[in-house]
Amino acid sequence: MxxxxxxxxxxxxxxxxxxxxxxxxxxxxxxxxxxxxxxxxxxxxxxxxxxxxxxxxxxxxxxxxxxxxxxxxxxxxPPAWRAVVQAGMRSGHLASALEGMSRSTRRAVELRRAILLALVYPVVVLTLAYGVFLFLLTYYWPVIQSAYADLTSKRDMPWAGISRLGEVVEQWALVVPAVAVLLLGIWWYRSSRAIRTWTGPAARRSFRIRFWRWPTVGQSLRDGRMATFAELLALMNQHEVPMPEAIVLAADASGDRGLAEASREIARRVSNGEKLRDRRDLPAHFPPLLGWSIVSGSGTAALTRTLTTSAETYRQRAARAATWAVVYLPIALTAFIGGTVVFSLAFLVFYPIVSLLYDLALPQ
Known part of the structure; x- marks a missing residue:
């Protein structure tokens, strides 16, 4: 090229x-x-x-x-994909390495699409509710204000706040949907970039500012990265790639920054001749299941078996978490947004009437 x-x-x-x-x-x-x-x-x-x-x-x-x-x-x-290719070529199993990467990437892409689909119905509800809200502020609230002024002179804080919103509705009516569309566009762009990049500060920030913070979504993505690490390390261990080199390559391929830092610390210790006999010999933030796999495998064959088992465990956990997120995320979003909309519109409609009747019932 x-x-x-x-x-x-x-x-x-x-x-x-x-x-x-x-x-x-x-x-x-x-x-x-x-x-x-x-x-x-x-x-x-x-x-x-x-x-x-x-x-x-x-x-x-x-x-x-x-x-x-x-x-x-x-x-x-992206860096993680380059590391996967290098690890696959080093182990002699490029196809297996690429297939593992595909599983993790596909799960992230599917979760991203599921989140977008989960947003469709709540966004439609929110759009219609916003239109009703503007209608109430523009046409309904002035009538209530006029009646209130004729019948009583009392004003409270919610009343004053709603009145102020109605007075300046022309200034913010179009700004709110424009900002919402902009944020949705930024989310879509950055989520694609984060999936592609997998690692580094930019990707971590973009995962952090969206629905990836939903517990099962984050768990699914993290478990997928742990599975990639365990699979590649097992492949390289099977072909007797030195542990310091293998663990760094596998961690880079996983795309997990914390795991990469911990793996480099392990590689440094092994290169210096230290023995990894139990979990306490590993960095504190190294994943426990992976740590157990590494310290319990006393030989090449045993380590390969334990890492393969750990990889399968992580894959199953990631699949369960992804399924849970796809099923329950739309329900949770619809319930939260729908409930908030119903409460807000009900408050806007009934509060002034109840407040007016209450003030009229007070002794003069």
Missing amino acids: SGGEKSRMGAISAEQLLALNDEMAALVRAGVPLERGLLHLGQDVPGRVGAIATQLGQRMQAGESLADIIERDAKVF
Whole structure:
């Protein structure tokens, strides 16, 4: 790829990365030479994915290795994906590594879509309620105010606040929906970028400001990353890749920043000749299940088995959490937003009437 082509090639999206990842895993699994398969893929698949596949195939045919290509095109491919490829090639199981990455990425993409679908009905309800709210402030409230002024002179704080809102309704009526649409657009863009990037401060912030804070959503994504780590570490351990190198590669591929930091600390200790005999020998913030897997596997075969078991456990936990989020998130959002809307409109309609009747019933 020439310098001009590189400059025109922006970062790949989450959906495009998932499609490319699946196709590459299938090619490797089928035993097709990757450079030849990517060239055929580029001819068969239209759009961005096909263009990237063609360029990868051409450069590999020209003698560049896949690891060198993705390292030089760091702005196109996210760090976690580059680490997955490196770990897969180092272990000799590139297809398995790519398939594990696909499972985690696909779950994140599906959760993102589920959240968007969960927002549709509440957003419709909120839009209609906002229209009713503006109607009440513009037409209903002035009539109530006029009647109130004729019958009593008392005013309380809620009354004054609603009256003030009605007086300046023209100033904010269009601002509120415009800001809401802008925030939704930012959420959609940053969620795609966070899924693609997986790691780093920007991704962590973008996960933090959205519904990813919903407990089961965050749990599903985190368990998926832990499963990727355990699978890749098991593959590299099976092929006797040195532990300091293997654990760092697997952690980088997982996309979990905290796990990567803890893994580098473990790699440093192992390189210095320290023995990992129990959980206390590992960093405090290292995941307990993974820590148990590492310290309980005394030999290569035993460690591979325990890591494989841990990976399957994390995969099952991630799937359960994702299912729970997809089923209950729409219900929770609808109940919360619908309940808030009903209460707000009921207050706006009935409060002035009740307040007026109460004041009229007081002794003069």
